[in-house]
Amino acid sequence: MKxxxxxxxxxxxxxxxxxxxxEKNYEVHGIVRRSAIEDPEHRMSRIRHLLPQLxxxxxxxxxxxSIFNVVREVEPDEVYHLAAQSFVAYSFEDEFSTLMxxxxxxxxxxxxxxxxxxxxxxxxxASSEMFGNAKPPQNENTNYQPRSAYGISKLTGYHxxxxxxxxxxxxxxxxxxxxxxxxxxGFEFVTRKISSHAARIKLGLAKELKLGNLDARRDWGHSKDxxxxxxxxxxxxSPEDYVIGTxxxxxxxxxxxxxxxxxxxxxxxxxxxxxxxxxxxxxYDLVADASKARKNLGWKYNCPxxxxxxxxxxxxxxxxxx
Numbered sequence: 199m200k201x202x203x204x205x206x207x208x209x210x211x212x213x214x215x216x217x218x219x220x221e222k223n224y225e226v227h228g229i230v231r232r233s234a235i236e237d238p239e240h241r242m243s244r245i246r247h248l249l250p251q252l253x254x255x256x257x258x259x260x261x262x263x264s265i266f267n268v269v270r271e272v273e274p275d276e277v278y279h280l281a282a283q284s285f286v287a288y289s290f291e292d293e294f295s296t297l298m299x300x301x302x303x304x305x306x307x308x309x310x311x312x313x314x315x316x317x318x319x320x321x322x323x324a325s326s327e328m329f330g331n332a333k334p335p336q337n338e339n340t341n342y343q344p345r346s347a348y349g350i351s352k353l354t355g356y357h358x359x360x361x362x363x364x365x366x367x368x369x370x371x372x373x374x375x376x377x378x379x380x381x382x383x384g385f386e387f388v389t390r391k392i393s394s395h396a397a398r399i400k401l402g403l404a405k406e407l408k409l410g411n412l413d414a415r416r417d418w419g420h421s422k423d424x425x426x427x428x429x430x431x432x433x434x435x436s437p438e439d440y441v442i443g444t445x446x447x448x449x450x451x452x453x454x455x456x457x458x459x460x461x462x463x464x465x466x467x468x469x470x471x472x473x474x475x476x477x478x479x480x481x482y483d484l485v486a487d488a489s490k491a492r493k494n495l496g497w498k499y500n501c502p503x504x505x506x507x508x509x510x511x512x513x514x515x516x517x518x519x520x
Contacts, residue, residue, distance in 0.1 A: 199224065200225070200275045201224065201225045201227065202225070202227065202277070202278065203229065203268070203272050203274040203278070204216060204226065204277075205229045205277075205278070205280055206279075206280030207226075207228030207229065207245060208230055208241060208242050209281075210244065210378075211323070211378070212244075212245070212280050213244035213248070213382055214382070214422050215278060215280070218425050220251055220252075225253070226251070226252050226253070227252070227253045227255060227274065228253070229259070229268055230242065230257075231256070232256040255271070255272070259281050259302075259306060260298070260302060261306070262309065265303075266306075269307070269310040269315065270314050273314070273318075274315070276320075276321070276432050277307060279303075279304060279307050279320065279323060282299065282300045282323065282352075283295060283300055283348070283351075293347035296347045297350065297354075300355060301351050301354045304354075304355040304358055307320070308358060308359070308362045312362065312366055316366065318368075318369075319369040319370075319371075319432040319437075320368060320369065320370040321428050322358075323373060324352050324353075324374045324375070324439075325352040325374065326443065327346060327348055327352060328342045328352050328356065328374065329343060329484060330344050331345065334483050334485040335445065335486060336485070336487060337441050337486070337487035338374070338439055338490055345477075345479040345481055346477070346479065355372075356372045359371065359372050359439075369437045370437055371434075371437045371438060371439055371440070372439040372440075373427065373442060374439065374440065374441045375427075375443070376417040376419065376486045377443075378420060378421045378423075378424040379418055380420055380422065380506075381509060381513035388450060388453075389507075390510065391407070391409075392409070392450075392454050392457050393511045393513075396457040396460075396461055396514075397514035397517075400463060400515065406470060407468055407469045407470075408471070408475065409450065409469060409471055409472070410471065410472065410473075410475030411450065411471070411475075411480055412450045412471060413450070413451065414482060414483075415447045415450075415483040417445070417447055417448075417485045418503060418506065419506070420500075422501070424442055427495065430497055431495065434495065440488070440490055440491045441488050441490065442497070443488050444499050444503070445485065445486055445488060445499075446503060447484070447485040448503055453507060456503070456504055456508070457507050457511050460507070
């Protein structure tokens with residue numbers, strides 16, 4: 199039985215990945231903060247249904263000693279490093295904690311694996327934010343132009359992974375994932391903000407939705423399909439980096455319109471723009487060229503944009519009805 203260790207297991211991707219690995223008969227371990235163990239009802243809500251099947255360890259990616267001890271105890275065959283300060287808007291407010299958490303956390307785990315179990319296969323959650331405003335579509339050969347502390351931190355992690363792979367012969371890969379969503383997305387992200395507010399407005403629990411740039415375009419896919427790509431990368435014969443995305447670009451305005459239309463609402467009656475939600479440095483159009491992943495890994499994307507948006511809205515509608 200293979201043994202996997204997931205950082206960020208309580209998040210959207212971590213929860214779907216844990217489900218996938220359990221289905222594949224893995225022994226699944228997760229690192230969470232001690233505060234999550236003390237308050238599992240709220241802080242581990244996404245994996246509550248899986249807890250009897252998981253092995254949870256208290257730790258922090260910000261502490262090398264903490265990570266070292268968990269890796270030594272688990273001795274995993276595969277590590278999926280998903281934990282990060284991942285809310286881009288917050289990275290403009292606190293650049294220091296974003297850079298320290300994301301860069302040091304990645305370095306800590308790579309160094310621990312190198313010392314304890316160098317044969318372990320390592321996946322790093324890189325990001326399309328590394329591309330900035332590079333001309334779309336973006337692929338593995340596109341030049342990086344990050345426009346936020348978050349994008350910079352992910353690009354640094356990307357280079358750390360490549361360095362450990364090339365210098366020490368480790369099986370370490372970067373998954374350059376474009377925006378991926380689901381009903382488990384955090385409420386602070388614009389997609390979940392849209393789906394939840396649309397549901398609340400439909401039920402009379404809210405009257406308006408304030409957003410930033412409605413014309414920003416992103417390549418939005420479903421997290422369930424993306425965690426499959428993560429797993430596929432670590433099953434390959436050789437370690438390589440991959441771009442993962444749908445190949446389609448949609449604006450925030452399209453996302454809003456689709457969400458409100460599903461509920462029989464005209465979004466223009468409820469949605470306004472507010473300058474405070476604009477980024478200091480905007481990224482205008484991200485769209486993936488995932489042809490390498492399709493060719494080398496056999497990865498396929500399955501969930502149409504409209505289905506993704508409607509699934510999120512329906513889930514929030516059902517939750518708020520309770």
